[in-house]
Amino acid sequence: MSLSSNHFLSTPIEYLKGVGPQRGELLRKELSLNTYADILTFYPNRYMDRTQFARIMDLQNEGDYVQIKGKITFSEIIGEGRAKRLVSSFKDETGVIELVWFQGINWIEKIVANGGNFIIFGKLTRFNQFWNIMHPEMEKIEAQTTETLNSFYPVYPSSEKLKARGITGKIMVKMVQALFVQLQPFHIVENLPDNIISEANLMSKYQAVRNIHFPANNNDLQRATFRLKYEELFIHQIGICKLKLNLSHIPGFLFFKVGDYFNEFYKHHLPFELTEDQKKVLREIRLDTQTGNQMNRLLQGDVGSGKTIVAVLCMLLALDNGFQACLMAPTEILAQQHYLGIRDLLAPLGIQVGYLSGKVKIKERRDVLKGLANGEIQIVIGTHALLEDPVVFFNIGLVIIDEQHRFGVAQRAKMWKKNTKPPHILVMTATPIPRTLAMTSYGDLDVSVIEHLPPGRKPISTIHRTELYRAKVMDFIRSEVDKGRQAYIVYPLIDESEKVDYENLEAGYEQVKQFFPAHKYNIAKVHGKQDAETRESNMNGFVKGKAQIMVATTVIEVGVNVPNASVMLIESAERFGLSQLHQLRGRVGRGADKSYCILLTSDKISAVGRERMSTMVNETSGFAISEKDLELRGPGEIDGTRQSGAADLKIADIIKDVGLMELTRNKAIQLLQSDPNLETPQNQNLRNFLLSRKDKEVWSKIS
Numbered sequence: 001m002s003l004s005s006n007h008f009l010s011t012p013i014e015y016l017k018g019v020g021p022q023r024g025e026l027l028r029k030e031l032s033l034n035t036y037a038d039i040l041t042f043y044p045n046r047y048m049d050r051t052q053f054a055r056i057m058d059l060q061n062e063g064d065y066v067q068i069k070g071k072i073t074f075s076e077i078i079g080e081g082r083a084k085r086l087v088s089s090f091k092d093e094t095g096v097i098e099l100v101w102f103q104g105i106n107w108i109e110k111i112v113a114n115g116g117n118f119i120i121f122g123k124l125t126r127f128n129q130f131w132n133i134m135h136p137e138m139e140k141i142e143a144q145t146t147e148t149l150n151s152f153y154p155v156y157p158s159s160e161k162l163k164a165r166g167i168t169g170k171i172m173v174k175m176v177q178a179l180f181v182q183l184q185p186f187h188i189v190e191n192l193p194d195n196i197i198s199e200a201n202l203m204s205k206y207q208a209v210r211n212i213h214f215p216a217n218n219n220d221l222q223r224a225t226f227r228l229k230y231e232e233l234f235i236h237q238i239g240i241c242k243l244k245l246n247l248s249h250i251p252g253f254l255f256f257k258v259g260d261y262f263n264e265f266y267k268h269h270l271p272f273e274l275t276e277d278q279k280k281v282l283r284e285i286r287l288d289t290q291t292g293n294q295m296n297r298l299l300q301g302d303v304g305s306g307k308t309i310v311a312v313l314c315m316l317l318a319l320d321n322g323f324q325a326c327l328m329a330p331t332e333i334l335a336q337q338h339y340l341g342i343r344d345l346l347a348p349l350g351i352q353v354g355y356l357s358g359k360v361k362i363k364e365r366r367d368v369l370k371g372l373a374n375g376e377i378q379i380v381i382g383t384h385a386l387l388e389d390p391v392v393f394f395n396i397g398l399v400i401i402d403e404q405h406r407f408g409v410a411q412r413a414k415m416w417k418k419n420t421k422p423p424h425i426l427v428m429t430a431t432p433i434p435r436t437l438a439m440t441s442y443g444d445l446d447v448s449v450i451e452h453l454p455p456g457r458k459p460i461s462t463i464h465r466t467e468l469y470r471a472k473v474m475d476f477i478r479s480e481v482d483k484g485r486q487a488y489i490v491y492p493l494i495d496e497s498e499k500v501d502y503e504n505l506e507a508g509y510e511q512v513k514q515f516f517p518a519h520k521y522n523i524a525k526v527h528g529k530q531d532a533e534t535r536e537s538n539m540n541g542f543v544k545g546k547a548q549i550m551v552a553t554t555v556i557e558v559g560v561n562v563p564n565a566s567v568m569l570i571e572s573a574e575r576f577g578l579s580q581l582h583q584l585r586g587r588v589g590r591g592a593d594k595s596y597c598i599l600l601t602s603d604k605i606s607a608v609g610r611e612r613m614s615t616m617v618n619e620t621s622g623f624a625i626s627e628k629d630l631e632l633r634g635p636g637e638i639d640g641t642r643q644s645g646a647a648d649l650k651i652a653d654i655i656k657d658v659g660l661m662e663l664t665r666n667k668a669i670q671l672l673q674s675d676p677n678l679e680t681p682q683n684q685n686l687r688n689f690l691l692s693r694k695d696k697e698v699w700s701k702i703s
């Protein structure tokens, strides 16, 4: 990359004509625009077609966005305090509407005081029988500007503060225009290899940058958009695939034999026959651990698909080859349950299983640490306390992470350092991975899937009921309980610190007690604020069948296994995400009985809430549900996307552009296979670009 282009593009924004220190400061704070380069990637939200206008007479739907050309005829400031507002009458040949401002009144007043012709754009609302637009975008039309009107006038993202401080859409456009006056083709260095550009028929980077801001026509705009999306996704995928490639070459331990522990357990203590899928996954893991490289594998299987037994068998494999193994879970409860279950399962083999979490008392803790260091403890199960520095292993060979989305990549890396070579890593998740996340958050791992549940599971009936039916719902639960079944009643706990959520839980508990009187029924209450002992003993009461009903927060979301439970009642179900609802539903339907999941919501829920409920009622596939979840929530909120950088995409959309992502991923893989260190002349653009960026670690090997 030539120095001069670097210099020019890294010029601070205040040096741009029309910006200066004060506006510069605002743009920095409000829009993170620091340098000229930032302006280039500050893409328009949309384009105003300044040849197409609505007529006031034809306005119909509240909520529509409309553009109207007309005249401001009258303005006044009315109201006091917070209701103080500036109202202008805006008129075209067919009628009148009102424009309203609550903020930046002083500034706007100067613009509208003398009336004049404007193009305005905004969202229609209806108030006192008048059409209104609040805080419209507006542009004054001078008589002579008519010939410059074109159909692609960029509209940039803004903020209330900027608008209030008089940085209007028009000023933003001027600012970008000022940059383009100075911008020369040599400032913009091509970063894609020529063969990719010609194969995909892409616009050059320089052309694309110009056309995304000021396209001459729709075709240019489409091509510029495509080029920039392509580039963004391709570079993103090159990073992920390179990481994966680096990972696949890390020397790892050899698990060359299947020994006594595995065989003994497999032949005599396996509680059930493995499903074909479980066997397939075991074979994949066997192969991974015989290559001499470190395994980094993700095991994905819906709730209840039987991942735990696969984990156990893998750990036995590690033991057979002279290594220790560990299993980490995201919560204390889940870790405890794994510990108790696995300890019992392996007891006949005489295997030493240890437990470690932040809650383990000092003396016990000392013993566990000692056992891990001298190798007496062969398998350890626990929370992320296992990652901490004092935890030293004699010879750790396999790390299994259950429900990984709460363990970041950095934490995985901590485990690597706990032996002379990094141990094999198996990450397990019940959250089905939509295509898009398989290529982003999990894109650096190899994936195994358990597709089919173990035989004999009955489908779960899912029902949505509103508050009005509460008594009926409780009657139904009682009838199930009276047949000897058990039921979960779950309350949302969105934020561990949310006091009101606990109040809901307590109130709910009192209410449940009225439906299920204490002389006849036992109710176990379980939540994260309880100390570990209380929680565990309440939990065990339910697991052992002493309590018929468990009232809980989402601490039971992952992992609890009580086959006799046949009803899952989810309170305020509209407050849960789809994936969470699916996880909760997966707590029932594990035994021989017909099971039910009841989603209880208030009578009034939002359209999105309603869609979520009907998705749950109609869909049983975890995969379909997680795709829908992604669609309804947007990628930013999905676990792990932030770390993967996918949330930083500026122009591509990881959901809508999933097809293009697939395509660029394939291209990225192809390129890295033929030239892993980007040494060929045609890949120098790309190499230089990547080295100039922050993600150096991934690329350090090529610099």
Ligand code: ADP
Residues within 6 Å of the ligand: 272, 273, 274, 275, 278, 301, 302, 303, 304, 305, 306, 307, 308, 309, 430, 454, 455, 559, 561, 590
């Ligand atoms: P998850 O994949 O959600 O972690 P688990 O490992 O907890 O699922 O298994 C769910 C239930 O299915 C457990 O009760 C387990 O014993 C049972 N299970 C697992 N594999 C099989 C199988 N092959 N046949 C019958 N039951 C199985």
Ligand code: MG
Residues within 6 Å of the ligand: 307, 308, 402, 559
């Ligand atoms: Mg599990």
